[in-house]
Amino acid sequence: xxxxxxxxxxxxxxxxxxxxxxxxxxxxxxxxxxxxxxxxxxxxxxxxxxxxxxxxxxxxxxxxxxxxxx
Numbered sequence: 001x002x003x004x005x006x007x008x009x010x011x012x013x014x015x016x017x018x019x020x021x022x023x024x025x026x027x028x029x030x031x032x033x034x035x036x037x038x039x040x041x042x043x044x045x046x047x048x049x050x051x052x053x054x055x056x057x058x059x060x061x062x063x064x065x066x067x068x069x070x
Contacts, residue, residue, distance in 0.1 A: 008047075012054055012065035019058060019065050022050045032057070 007024040020034040030050035031040040034057055041057055044050040055064055 009070045010047075010051070010067045011070055012051075012067050014058075014062065014065045019062075020054045022047070022054055022067070 008030075009024070010022040011018050012020045012022065018035050020032060020037075022030050022032055024047075025031045025043060029043055029045055030047055031043045032050050032054045033040045034054070042053060044053050051067055055062075058065070
């Protein structure tokens with residue numbers, strides 16, 4: 001019997017559209033990629049940590065984006 005785990009993907013949306021993605025790369029580890037970037041800015045242990053990391057890479061004064069699971 002094989003167990004499969006669907007990797008989670010969240011798109012972060014700001015007022016002007018998508019600003020980045022958070023995707024699960026291993027169980028409990030998430031990569032953050034900003035919109036328009038070719039590579040992730042980093043990998044983080046835990047979804048909340050990854051979401052906060054994405055927010056920290058936004059321009060100063062940006063509001064917190066809405067994260068939608070896809």
